[in-house]
Amino acid sequence: MNAIFEFRSVAFSAPPKDKGAQPITIILDATFELVRGTLTVIAGPSGAGKSTLLRLFNRLADPTSGVILFEGKDIRDFPVKELRRRIGWVPQVPVRFPGTVEDNLRLPFTVSKAYKFTQEEIEVSIQELKALNLLREELFLRKADDLSVGEAQRLNLLRALALKPDVVLLDEPTSALDPDASEQLLAQIERVRSERSLTAILVSHRPNEVAKLGDVVLRLADGRVHLSAVPPLGGTTGGALNRPTLGGDYRGG
Amino acid sequence: METELIQVDWLNVLVGLGLVAVAIGLSYFNGLGLERDIIVGTIRCIVQLAILGYALVYLFRLQCMWVIVLILLGMAFVAALTAKGRMKRPYPGTIPILWFSIAVGSFFALAYVTVITMADPLALTARYIIPLGGMAIGNTLNGISLAAERFRSELESQRDRVEVLLSMGADASRAAAEPARAAVAAGMIPTINALMVIGLVQIPGVMTGQILSGADPLVAARYQLIIMFMLVGGKVIALTLALRLAVKRYFTPEHQLRRELL
Numbered sequence: 063m064n065a066i067f068e069f070r071s072v073a074f075s076a077p078p079k080d081k082g083a084q085p086i087t088i089i090l091d092a093t094f095e096l097v098r099g100t101l102t103v104i105a106g107p108s109g110a111g112k113s114t115l116l117r118l119f120n121r122l123a124d125p126t127s128g129v130i131l132f133e134g135k136d137i138r139d140f141p142v143k144e145l146r147r148r149i150g151w152v153p154q155v156p157v158r159f160p161g162t163v164e165d166n167l168r169l170p171f172t173v174s175k176a177y178k179f180t181q182e183e184i185e186v187s188i189q190e191l192k193a194l195n196l197l198r199e200e201l202f203l204r205k206a207d208d209l210s211v212g213e214a215q216r217l218n219l220l221r222a223l224a225l226k227p228d229v230v231l232l233d234e235p236t237s238a239l240d241p242d243a244s245e246q247l248l249a250q251i252e253r254v255r256s257e258r259s260l261t262a263i264l265v266s267h268r269p270n271e272v273a274k275l276g277d278v279v280l281r282l283a284d285g286r287v288h289l290s291a292v293p294p295l296g297g298t299t300g301g302a303l304n305r306p307t308l309g310g311d312y313r314g315g
Numbered sequence: 316m317e318t319e320l321i322q323v324d325w326l327n328v329l330v331g332l333g334l335v336a337v338a339i340g341l342s343y344f345n346g347l348g349l350e351r352d353i354i355v356g357t358i359r360c361i362v363q364l365a366i367l368g369y370a371l372v373y374l375f376r377l378q379c380m381w382v383i384v385l386i387l388l389g390m391a392f393v394a395a396l397t398a399k400g401r402m403k404r405p406y407p408g409t410i411p412i413l414w415f416s417i418a419v420g421s422f423f424a425l426a427y428v429t430v431i432t433m434a435d436p437l438a439l440t441a442r443y444i445i446p447l448g449g450m451a452i453g454n455t456l457n458g459i460s461l462a463a464e465r466f467r468s469e470l471e472s473q474r475d476r477v478e479v480l481l482s483m484g485a486d487a488s489r490a491a492a493e494p495a496r497a498a499v500a501a502g503m504i505p506t507i508n509a510l511m512v513i514g515l516v517q518i519p520g521v522m523t524g525q526i527l528s529g530a531d532p533l534v535a536a537r538y539q540l541i542i543m544f545m546l547v548g549g550k551v552i553a554l555t556l557a558l559r560l561a562v563k564r565y566f567t568p569e570h571q572l573r574r575e576l577l
Contacts, residue, residue: 077575151482173485
């Protein structure tokens, strides 16, 4: 089996903000497998826990119960920093650090003392990121704060790709963009994904996006995850499905 | 040079109350509604300082260093309680962390001043240690709740940045470095401002006290300087320590931000 991620009866309750309050159950049961090299879309209404589900993949949060396997091994058995190095994360609201775009892209190489990148290696990686053509070359020396929202979103994607992860997690990357810009960004994500043979997991609340993009859709409703196939309209990696449709036949619309 | 000193006795204090009476009268006739607070405040002031005065007379006779240390630890504990009370959202274990940090920072600064700066056996007596320690602790208290509160609010407003850093493989202390820097700066600002403007507007407290009790103004100035340096050093140690320990509260051992505490 070529599953890169496997969730077994995963549940998540958020600890309460106030003392004495009850934890808030967000995910009741998530059981599914994701195949390496595919694009999975996490869909569902806002507030359904899509972002929360995404955060479990790189252990920004841990499930309350259940097991998550990465390459067949419990993700808790990986040193957390090593796991995160292999999984890029793009937050919903683009994050910019002080300095230029290039400074932002150098950051991943220096955040951990465990990373022993030479200056040459970093420069080569930066050149490779430039070659992905997500951002125009002249933007690389501009202050990150001067980028438009769409450009900042691409910067976040590039930064998440800097350490050459196997997996990239994208939290509603198009939520702040107009339809044209969204379409363009999604096409770019698709291109980069196949160029780098990445496994991608993308949160979306836009049904038409969901229908067009994913090899697999995880539909989150009432705390449960329903796995469903997307009819091969423009599916990129056909035959990626490894499971029969469980529930819902979500096609959007 | 022997300066003639005015000995203030309780009768002088009673006469001094006349000005409080003026304040109460003005409040009453102008409908300020402050009479009650002024009266309560004045009574508390009298009781607290009288007790302090008598207590110090007794404390200064103390010879045993352990008892003096115990008293300072007690003062640091009260400071930790007060600092926690000023925080909007204390984290679990706030008191032990603040207590430990205030104690370590103040003790270090105090030890430096008495043993190294003054380098006089007389400095190691209760008469010096308790007032100096009290100043160090009190000054730290003012900064530590500011810093702790600022740290939380920075973690909250920079939450995405912090989590992006974690997601790239940074450990908790690296991810929290910028919020911690902002927090220490916020806590230090009042003390740094005090360094900047000291002596421009008013004669600082210690110097005033020494001058009134007959000291040469230059000696008083040197005393004030030693104390200012002690306050700066003690505070920065305490704040840094408190934030390092707070990182362990706001993050799990697996380098996850505990959002519920923000």
